[in-house]
Amino acid sequence: MPISKHIEIWKKGAKEWNKWRDLNPDISPDLSDSNFLSDLYDSEYLYDLPEYNGYNLSNCNLNRVSLRNCVFCDCNFSKSDFHYSDLVDSYCYNCDFSFAQLQVSKIGSAKFQNCNFEGANLSYCSAEETDFSGSKLFATTLNNMSLVKTNFSNTTIEQVRVYGISAWDLNLEGCNQSNIYIEKDHSAITVPTIELAQFIALLVNSSKIRDIIDTITSKVVLILGRFSSDRKKILDQIKNEIQTYGYLPVIFDFDGPENRDVTETIITLASMAKFVIADISSPKSIPQELSHIIPHFPSLPIQPIIEMSQREYGMFEHFERYPWVLDKITYSEEDLKTIVKQIVKNCDKSKN
Known part of the structure; x- marks a missing residue:
């Protein structure tokens, strides 16, 4: 038809x-x-x-x-x-x-x-x-x-x-x-x-994609801490100083994706990082964040830092037993440049 x-x-x-x-x-x-x-x-x-x-x-x-x-x-x-x-x-x-x-x-x-x-x-x-x-x-x-x-x-x-x-x-x-x-x-x-x-x-x-991921994991530095106005200023200064050493600092001060909670997002970022800087001054969410990172990433150096006028929170002593948690560094705002230099030295040495 x-x-x-x-x-x-x-x-x-x-x-x-x-x-x-x-x-x-x-x-x-x-x-x-x-x-x-x-x-x-x-x-x-x-x-x-x-x-x-x-x-x-x-x-x-x-x-x-x-x-x-x-x-x-x-x-x-x-x-x-x-x-x-x-x-x-x-x-x-x-x-x-x-x-x-x-x-x-x-x-x-x-x-x-x-x-x-x-x-x-x-x-x-x-x-x-x-x-x-x-x-x-x-x-x-x-x-x-x-x-x-x-x-x-x-x-x-x-x-x-x-x-x-x-x-x-x-x-x-x-x-x-x-x-x-x-x-x-x-x-x-x-x-x-x-x-x-x-x-x-x-x-x-794609081998190129694998190369990109390898590059990211050799450059990313995750910076954790409290993001009140006074504490955020300190973390931003650390971030800017870290960049001078060729690293890619990531400060987690944003909302997590809609379909994931904040802790899961931080774990994802930690899995891509070369090392973590954890400011435990005036802690709020960081105890929970570290409890999900430290036990599960034995090849990830964790550098705790704390403002010299403060004391670490009670449960942090438990994490100091892990070999990849480095000795904490006390700091004042005036000597951040020197402190960042020490952090980089400690973490590079730990990685090697």
Whole structure:
């Protein structure tokens, strides 16, 4: 049957289209190269946008079609081919894309809400600001996709393949992720999240990334302390002085990421540091921070310092038993330059 005949049946509406599909189960309709906004939709109003409800578009040839600015509700696209198609700014609600082939299609700014992408292939699709909220991506292939500001809120992402993806500023609120596969040459690494997949793939496949991490861990110095106005001034001076020795000082005086508590973030920073400077003057949160760092990082020198007019808090004595906790240094604001020189000497010696 010529493509024009398929289009004629389509224009009769969902009821007639679906009836014809039921009567001709062996026919795979060919709507390729069609524009669903103009070719398949007649309207007397110039700016009227089409809304398609309940159409059976399974096993169709939809290659190179344009669905721009069209609305699809409760439509079945399963096992259809969408290669090189344009779905930008389309809106699909409660639609079935299971086992559909959407490779090399444009889906930026499209909305796929509560849709099923089980077994679908979206390789090489560009998905900037695309909305997959509430959808199901199970055993879906996402290889080489561009995911920028993509909305995966309340989405299930499980057993998907993500080799070569670019993922930036994703919305993953309420997203359930598991078993994310990084595949290359039929080998796979499994990680729990999309964001981690991108990082691990870079780490595994790029010696330059490993060199960067080695550089970071040889330069970063973590500075801990209390951040009241008077104490923060001291820590800033230490930071500025440490920089003159070629180190990269990090003062933890910012809020932790939304999905992690402060202690977890400090542990992450400690794992990247060459040594830690811990100002135990007027302690507040530092006892808890050190209790999570010192016992678990035996190769990380910890240099405690304290303002000369103060005494260490009671429980600190316990930490002094660890060989990698160096002898504490007392200081006054006037001799910080000399103290930093001593800190660097102590920590370099301890590392060697």
